[in-house]
Amino acid sequence: MVVGAVECLAECEHVYKSFFGVNVLEDVSFRVNAGEVVALLGENGAGKSTLVKILSGVYTRDSGSVRIFGRPVGDLTPREAQALGISIIHQELNLCSHLTVAENIFLGREIIKNGVLAKREMSRMAAEVLRRINIDMDPDIAVGDLSVSKQQLVEIAKALSSNARILIMDEPTSALTAREIEDLFVIIRRLRGESGCGIVYISHRLDELKHITDRVTIMRDGRFITSADFASITMDEIISHMVGREIKEKFPRVDCARGKKIFEVRNISSGKAVRDVSLELYEGEIVGIAGLMGAGRTELTRAIFGVDPKDSGSVRLDGREVAIGRPSDSIDAGIVLAPEDRKKDGLCTRLSVRENITLPNLDMVCEGAGMVNRRKEDVMVGETVKNLSIKLSGPEVNAGSLSGGNQQKVVVGKWLARNSRVVIFDEPTRGIDVAAKVEIYNLMNELKRNGIGVMFVSSEMPEIIGFADRIIVMCEGRITGEFMRGEATQNKILEKATQFEIKKIDAGCPAQEEAV
């Protein structure tokens, strides 16, 4: 045994990466040694995924150096990265559910003898790999028949069978039960110890870290913040490093007197993503919904609006209960939603701006027989385009041809053309430029002034803190916190946003065993 010299498996130095002129990684350095588990931490959009995608060859870096096993490497393709021994296990599993475990493990590098697949040999080798990490699994069973946790193990086996030394796991435990997490941690410890693998572990569940982590690396806003031995850093320090930025941006907030209650959601549940959520909305306030990715915020808005079915719960508007079974019920009642994913849910990109704006408002521009009155339609479109200062050459251009900001204005504009009582925005400023952001904020202010209930979901912490009058924090489909404006800090919000239900993990962790 060599003592002292720790083998460095992968090392990045001064890596830069930008997309469309936006810097997502700036001067990031990162390393993972043999036999250690490094937790890569940071908020949404901190650049963790981009970094590991550069390591695994999905993206190429703009500048900076990467060394694998001490050797400098140029731009890698995913295949080359894999050949070098880097495997990434994504949050969404990349398996072919109709193929067997063995077929998946050898996908893309099948063993062929005399021109035919050596099925028995692959099956045998797959069984060997599975045995190596103590997984009891039939290699000839279809992957689709396995539970999610077992599928994850197949991914791990797949990585090991290609002799991976560097294993990157992106949120591996989010779909697992406590018992399955324990099993996973046993395997991770074995990989670290016996196989000498280096493991990069990305997770938002900070409470899990103590069971496996040797070192943490924290990123924020595309920058490397710090790296420390896990034993030498406290949870509070970790959170502070994650959010540590000052809020410099100014938000054009207006003050309004809080009026009467407009809107109330009572005990809504929808599938696994929304669990027993209740909230209220008053005149003259803007409510921001904060949380990490996957906290169930988008699903909540969809359940309220009637896109996804509600398992239970009710919605009340101005004191009266409204039955919402589908979006048209909600629109009729005066509750509208500008969805998060413009291309997927918000716009008919191949239809004109005119048709998009009037699509939900055809009832307002139609004659009795359902005939569209083009004159009324043109007036509505003209007003919307003017009020929102949507920049376009004419209302007949395809909505898909506009810039992100203008597309967003069309999505919002179609709802403002009708008199609604409640407007819900899901990530209203995502992917649009600063000027367009301010215009969207001003629109929301306008609604607030007019006594319309405004609620928005955002993953931008400064936006939530700087613009919302009241902040609701969600985690795992539940509301875990609520703050009035002024009370909220980034640390407090993040603390609530990571308040996962405690899964009692007893993975034989020698040190910090905690009674919860």
Place this chain on the structure above:
Amino acid sequence: MSEERRGALRRILAIRGMPQVITVTVGLLLIFVAFSMLSENFTSSRNLRNLLRQLAPILIIGIAQSYVLITGNIDLSIGSVVGMSCMISATLMTRGVSPLAAVAVTIVCCLLIGLLNGQLVALCGLPPFIATLGTMTIARGIAQIVNDNRNTDSIGEAARGFRNLFYYGEVSIGGLRIFNTVIIAAVLWVVFNFILSSTRTGRHIYAAGSNIEAARMSGVNINRTVTAAYLVSAFCSCVVGFITCATGGVGTMDAGNMYEMYAVAASVIGGVSTLGGQGLLLGTVIGASIWSVLQNGLVLSGAAVAIRNIAVGIIVVISVLLDIVVRNGKWLKKKGTA
């Protein structure tokens, strides 16, 4: 004056899909000129009248398929519904049911198939290809079973009015004698073009085909919209069944065979996208015309059936390929361009 005219032209060109329609219209004119040079009979008034009469059913099923294609789905049951309509109406009339009642009953039966299509696709979420493959087979089976697996006898004297309305009759417009069949197609076109281009339902049909999620989130009732398109399709196919029945004077079990494919051809030649959300019924007229002119012209030029099939097949592929090229501004999708 010319300024005003230019403005009007620009407005017409701004209609989505109009450039494609103009392109295929030029193609139609070229084919037309080519045939009039190849065969002197081609432009005789007798042949042109015939040509229009052949065009009518193709146009009507083209309208049917265009409606469904624009919602982003497909209707494979069109040909079988034509056969079903032909057999049910003929069987009833040969058994002494009055033509009016026979027509009414047949329309109801065909609309039931349309309703089934709509529900299978929109409510049950079956892939439209599979759902309408099923109803295609069912409808053909019904066409066979109604007269005990035989074609019917002549629908006879009592049905003279029926045959007159759907086949023999003519209307004189400004000295031009036009077959009723052509008038029926024209009326259906006007009505359904109006619905598609100028009503709420029509707008919903485009929206559902363009982006079903965005349409749903805008309050569009997808089930109702898709079902409406399938009902229009079934109704149009039913009318073509009447025309077929009136033309032969008998019910034939394989009436309308392959019409669903002709309908796809007429639609896509005319610029209707199989991906949904795109297309104009004006284009469908041109597409159906190209189809009919090719068939008619090739017959007059003495081409064998096989040659006709090959020619039409080539035209379908070329017209869609041209459309892709025009739209993308390049030949083939290149790999690896982000």
